Amino acid sequence: MKELRGKAVADAHKAALAKKLEALATKQVVITLGILLVGDDKAAHMYAHFMEKTARTMGFAVDRRDLPAMATQAEVEAVIREWNAADTIYGVLPLMPMPAQIDSEYIVDLLSPDKDLDGLTTQSIGRVIRGKRGFWPCTPRACIAILDHYDIPVAGKEVVVVGRSQVVGKPVALMLLDRNATVTICHSRTADLAAKLKQADIVIAAVGKAHVIDGTMIKPGAVVIDVGINELDGHTVGDVNYASLDGIASAATPVPGGVGSVTTTILLEGLCEAYYARNVDC
Numbered sequence: 056m057k058e059l060r061g062k063a064v065a066d067a068h069k070a071a072l073a074k075k076l077e078a079l080a081t082k083q084v085v086i087t088l089g090i091l092l093v094g095d096d097k098a099a100h101m102y103a104h105f106m107e108k109t110a111r112t113m114g115f116a117v118d119r120r121d122l123p124a125m126a127t128q129a130e131v132e133a134v135i136r137e138w139n140a141a142d143t144i145y146g147v148l149p150l151m152p153m154p155a156q157i158d159s160e161y162i163v164d165l166l167s168p169d170k171d172l173d174g175l176t177t178q179s180i181g182r183v184i185r186g187k188r189g190f191w192p193c194t195p196r197a198c199i200a201i202l203d204h205y206d207i208p209v210a211g212k213e214v215v216v217v218g219r220s221q222v223v224g225k226p227v228a229l230m231l232l233d234r235n236a237t238v239t240i241c242h243s244r245t246a247d248l249a250a251k252l253k254q255a256d257i258v259i260a261a262v263g264k265a266h267v268i269d270g271t272m273i274k275p276g277a278v279v280i281d282v283g284i285n286e287l288d289g290h291t292v293g294d295v296n297y298a299s300l301d302g303i304a305s306a307a308t309p310v311p312g313g314v315g316s317v318t319t320t321i322l323l324e325g326l327c328e329a330y331y332a333r334n335v336d337c
């Protein structure tokens with residue numbers, strides 16, 4: 056079974072991005088990423104840390120705001136309004152989930168769609184549905200980047216997406232539909248998940264439950280893209296029991312070291328696109 060490592064994909068995208076940034080560095084251009092973290096969700100803190108570190112290493116500026124778990128709606132809104140109006144802020148990453156007292160859907164839709172790098176706003180989702188250019192959610196884009204990097208054909212293939220979240224399941228299904236796959240979306244109410252999975256040439260696992268899928272449920276030769284990032288006995292594991300795929304799947308992404316390690320670079324590509332979108336003459 057071929058291991059679809061995210062690092063090779065991230066490195067290829069980073070190399071192309073570094074070239075673009077080199078050209079901008081000569082013009083003393085400062086491109087700032089706004090990172091908004093509210094509360095103490097562990098995964099959100101981890102991602103904010105990865106994102107800030109990678110952004111600074113690549114030469115971007117970062118304005119990171121960590122608000123306490125008891126922050127008020129007004130305090131969170133104030134940061135988004137400030138960044139919407141700030142010329143040097145080209146993109147914003149509002150980490151999810153936010154604490155229960157915050158209306159995060161309202162916060163997301165307050166964000167200017169031109170700075171919505173993670174494709175969370177209603178307008179960005181609408182662009183995905185219409186197949187229009189714009190900021191599509193980064194994790195689905197990372198899945199597609201991995202399939203492209205390893206030359207895995209999608210057109211005409213049976214794809215089963217497991218999970219129907221707004222940030223992964225639904226957008227990735229639409230993006231694969233856009234590439235002429237035949238897509239089935241399975242979820243917690245699907246009657247016979249194993250039977251559906253057995254039809255799949257490509258499986259996108261985006262459930263958020265450790266090892267909910269194993270090799271007995273996979274068609275021999277299928278490709279498995281595992282979006283899950285779960286804790287199990289102190290380790291990070293995916294939605295798929297990776298070891299059980301051996302001898303069954305033809306290729307699969309590991310967790311960690313698969314999709315997760317690509318999303319950071321995809322978001323920073325969007326940050327650079329946002330700069331060019333606003334400075335078309337450059």
Ligand SMILES: Nc1nc(=O)c2c([nH]1)NC[C@@H]1CN(c3ccc(C(=O)N[C@@H](CCC(=O)O)C(=O)O)cc3)C=[N+]21
Pocket residue numbers: 098099100101102105148149150151152173193194284291310311312313314315316317318319
């Ligand atoms: N608006 C928003 N967008 C997100 O995309 C988002 C979010 N909020 N909130 C938090 C979750 C979590 N998340 C991760 C992405 C990559 C890794 C990652 O790079 N993981 C590495 C290492 C994992 C490990 O070593 O534990 C890997 O999979 O190789 C982790 C976590 C994005 N999130």
